[in-house]
Amino acid sequence: MDFVKPESKGGMNAALFRNTSDEDFASWSLAPWLEAPGCYLVSDDPGTLPSIDAAHRLPYPGSLPETPETSSETILAELNAQVKRLGDVACLIVDMRWALNTVWGPSTVERWGGMAQRIAETYEIAVVSLYDRETLVEDQMAAAFRVHQTFLSPSGCYDNPHWLPEALVHGATLDQQLSFFLGRIVPEFAEETFHRTQLPDAARGATPAWVRQPRHSVATDPAQSRWHIHCLGPLKVFVAGNMPVKWAIPGSAPNKSRALFAYLLNRGEGGAHADQLAELLWPEDGSENSKRARLRHAIAMLRKSLGGSATVLRTGETYRLNVPQGSWIDIRAFEQLCRRGLALFRYQDYDRAIRVYEAAERLYAGDLFGDLALDYIQSEFDDWCLPKRVWLRDMAVKLQYDMSKVLRQQGRLREALEHCQTSLRLDPLNDSANIEIMRVLAGQKRVEAIHRHYSQYVQAIGELQGEEPSEDVRSAYRELAPKTGKQGSQTKTKPLRLV
Incomplete structure (x- = not known):
């Protein structure tokens, strides 16, 4: 060389x-x-x-x-x-x-x-x-x-x-970063600010909000920058590196603070009008003036929990979270890991696919904003959470039965079965998960278990949805347990449970 x-x-x-x-x-x-x-x-x-x-x-x-x-x-x-x-x-x-x-x-x-x-x-x-x-x-x-x-x-x-x-x-605005890049290429621009007329509170740093990509971020001290936001399962937010946000501070209503944070995070750079926030937190309580006063107090408490007045910005009647540049949100990482694992699986790189899938599995701690009260989630005026929650749960279901497929290819049937069971706990009627668990049972040569599981599935889908099994599920059942003469739909069983 x-x-x-x-x-x-x-x-x-x-x-x-x-x-x-x-x-x-x-x-x-x-x-x-x-x-x-x-x-x-x-x-x-x-x-x-x-x-x-x-x-x-x-x-x-x-x-x-x-x-x-x-x-x-x-x-x-x-x-x-x-x-x-x-x-x-x-x-x-x-x-x-x-x-x-x-x-x-x-x-x-x-x-x-x-x-x-x-x-x-x-x-x-x-x-x-x-x-x-x-x-x-x-x-x-x-x-x-x-x-x-x-x-x-x-x-x-x-x-x-x-x-x-x-x-x-850490902690610089996008303008400062662009200035550094330009200065490396053109010596005359070294040490200069890219936008000379830029105001400090209109810095152009980007923050990775998971719904919309914000264009504006107020520069903060490096020690105070970078939030780590866990939306899957209980809402957890870490600021200043690794300090957990304390929602329960004197004068606050912790449940309302969490709901306010989650809703503003979901709204991204566009923020939310004061009337929307008031309706979310107090839908049937008090006059408009009373709601506005309560909202101002709730915003003040949220700012205090997050570390300062610059964490929630107000423009006219609109409030938005000022998520620091470079902050991390688990949803984005979860989606990327799921896609990477699937690509590795399709290329039959099973060992690395499992490593990536396991990293994704660790991130999915439960439903989106899982600890928020239903009153805030099931809002009549704004269905802001449930569709995304269902979509992410579907991703988690697919993650689990995809992990089973990888493990089954490697002959690790016991582990594969555990992931099938996890998948079915999240969505008992998912076609792909039910097909996969029958394939795992077939690999274990447990024909009676296949019949039992199929019977439970037939009964459950009939009782809960008034439907017959899909052709894909029926076809998999005929393929995997063809010679016993038993028909799952004719066997009376308990409601669907895991094998």
Whole structure:
């Protein structure tokens, strides 16, 4: 190979995107370091870069994978201690598969990029982040582009034109980021603001609201930026890095604060008129003036819970959430992981499909805004939540029976059955889930169980929907249990339950 290791003065923060089925790609890309002393790998997978001996393989720090309670400084301190203890580190390769198991999505990669940069600069070493290209979702890939200065391949090292300094990744507006990019290309624009006439409260940073993509975001201090919003299951919001929002503060009505936050989040950049919010929270209670006064108090309490007046903005009679740039919302990550897992399954890459599906499964903690009172969800004037809740539940149902299909292909029938059962708990009458559980039972050679399950399904769909089984379900039943002479529809059973 003609690849020559670059000078590492000042350190190097690099990323290597590889396909794990092509180990030679990674080995050739890392050859200058693998062939020299002081090269260490942080990984829990013995199959990753097997040429690195046991003495140069390090476990992940105890604080990985991240949790909401984990700070970047904790992880950084553990890695610093490892590098100091070893003393001879020239290159630290970090297997990034751990990032798939965290709840923070792309911000995990962004936080890691900042840590890698600091380690590289402090010890003047190369820090190489090793990504599995096939399991990265779009947001994680985009985050990696923002935080690594260099990309590696067998042909050499390449400067990353999309890299941003850590200070601009966290808490900067889009204008400031654009100014940095322009300054790298055109020296005359270095250190200048892209929009000279921009007002501070009209900054153009984007926030990833899951319904609409906002165009405006008020710049905040980096330490206060980045919310992590969990909408699936109980509503949980973390601010200032990893601090959970406290809804129950003196003077507040916690249920109303959560409902107000959820509704404004759903409305995105467009926000909601004061009358809509008042009708949501007090549909049959008090005069309009009374409702407006209560709404002002509720908004004040929500701002206090979220950390300041800039968190909820008012324009005329319209209120909107000011979600900080770069914030993470679980719904977006859930959708991306489901799509990535399905693509891997269709390419028969079953091991990686399961890893991605498991990450998606961890995100689905229940129905959308699962802990909001029904009075707010089943609003007569605005059906704002239930259609989305049903749609996301359908995605979760499909996720579970797709996981069963992957596991069934691998012969892991007991695990496949568990995922079928989970799918049917979410939607007992789903055709695909009922077909899949019969296929799993057929794989276990449990013909009587197939008959029993089909009978329960026939009775349940008749009682609950007044319908006959679909042709797809009937066809699967005839295929999987053809010779017993039993007909499920003629057998009296209890209501549908799981096998």
